[in-house]
């Protein structure tokens with residue numbers, strides 16, 4: 001009985017909901033009206049404003065125009081436009097204007113993404129500071145278009161001013177526990193753009209497999225991947241991901257996690273990992289990267305030289321989480337090294353390694369993100385290091401950790417409450433939605449150090465069979481929390497829009513799972 005009452009409520013919500021009522025994530029300010037304009041697919045076009053810094057030939061915008069045309073009206077062909085007539089005024093052009101060009105550049109942490117969208121009798125204008133803001137505005141425009149029962153396209157008179165609350169709005173995919181085909185990654189980037197997410201955190205390698213096909217060290221993938229022919233990302237694949245992401249205003253943050261989580265590196269680089277001992281004999285097992293050998297740092301220098309040039313983003317993610325000290329403790333050479341250095345705690349040894357690595361990467365003019373353990377273990381890091389908070393264990397909750405890290409003056413990314421791979425029965429998205437990333441004691445300056453967060457999809461139980469429904473629309477919940485105002489917190493309002501947005505995802509061919517009882521006008525069908 002409870003189920004049917006909820007079902008009725010959802011159906012009512014869906015019926016109540018007009019097009020602007022369906023925006024996801026919710027913009028800063030929306031003024032909607034019931035005055036509507038018709039859009040005629042065959043006549044409609046996106047155009048650059050004559051005064052815009054971007055003109056035809058700007059690939060980021062031109063390809064976005066083509067994408068959104070297809071998303072809005074399908075591939076066509078369309079009947080020739082009937083005259084606009086008395087009954088409906090038509091809008092045939094969305095004019096797009098940006099202040100700075102940057103068509104050949106990559107989006108950055110500092111890129112402005114604000115835009116204004118004005119649809120009224122006089123104009124149909126999208127204005128933004130940058131092409132990246134224009135991309136966000138195009139998505140909003142596409143969500144405003146609705147279809148009447150007769151199949152006519154409309155957009156209402158609307159005025160929107162919008163900008164993101166946080167500049168880093170990420171999604172982590174793990175391609176080591178399970179290999180994700182290139183198409184799964186590219187499809188994910190599309191849906192990220194629908195959600196205004198702007199960072200793809202690519203956790204490329206880990207203990208189980210090393211699918212990154214290194215140019216300098218081809219043995220890494222040859223010996224460390226699940227299959228060196230079918231289960232790797234070639235240099236060409238990586239380029240394709242980076243360019244596909246760029247065209248959608250998404251940064252690619254590559255993670256090569258060390259010194260733990262590196263078992264798959266071992267076979268390709270003999271001597272890199274620490275041999276574990278059982279008593280006085282090597283046991284045949286290996287532990288974290290061996291931090292006491294010069295050869296380790298020589299390897300890391302060459303490896304990260306390649307990584308720094310392959311991935312154009314200023315930031316690299318260097319991992320540093322969950323280093324297991326058991327193997328280091330068992331190894332007599334490590335013990336001797338510790339004695340020589342005067343270390344009495346394995347965290348000092350970990351710090352020694354991480355500091356060497358950070359120096360290497362800094363020399364390549366890259367910034368870095370690390371998991372919170374690097375901070376917890378008091379590794380000396382550069383003041384501009386970004387610390388990603390992922391743990392939520394007593395005695396320190398994730399919010400307390402955010403407080404500690406910002407008090408120490410470091411920037412923070414929050415991901416602890418947003419592990420999409422954790423699933424439970426029911427509406428688990430609500431807890432993710434209720435998170436307030438600045439809910440800690442701190443000065444305005446400390447709060448400003450929280451630059452955003454990430455939804456994480458760890459891959460133990462996820463591959464391309466279940467990735468999409470587990471990602472969406474739940475990942476969108478994190479996207480709204482990071483984009484929209486801190487006052488956009490009403491759960492009923494969110495539920496209405498999220499179920500609507502999920503239906504939009506289905507129409508766009510995304511196998512997004514339901515968030516409760518209800519239906520979509522157009523259900524998902526295998527194409």
Ligand SMILES: *[C@@H]1O[C@H](CO)[C@@H](O)[C@H](O)[C@H]1NC(C)=O
Nearest residue numbers: 018019020032033034036156
């Ligand atoms: C758009 O306009 C139509 C009719 O012109 C109206 O029924 C609908 O509620 C409007 N939508 C919004 C979100 O204002």
Ligand SMILES: *[C@@H]1O[C@H](CO)[C@@H](O)[C@H](O)[C@H]1NC(C)=O
Nearest residue numbers: 112114115116127128129162
């Ligand atoms: C975007 O924000 C910048 C800086 O805050 C501001 O100068 C600019 O006018 C805004 N642009 C639009 C289109 O809203």
Ligand SMILES: *[C@@H]1O[C@H](CO)[C@@H](O)[C@H](O)[C@H]1NC(C)=O
Nearest residue numbers: 291292293294295296297298
């Ligand atoms: C490692 O490098 C250090 C510093 O360059 C040097 O003092 C040391 O002898 C080297 N160790 C080995 C085993 O080569």
Ligand SMILES: *[C@@H]1O[C@H](CO)[C@@H](O)[C@H](O)[C@H]1NC(C)=O
Nearest residue numbers: 436438439485486487488489
């Ligand atoms: C929202 O943010 C504003 C300014 O950033 C702050 O003054 C206000 O207290 C916040 N409100 C809530 C409910 O967090």
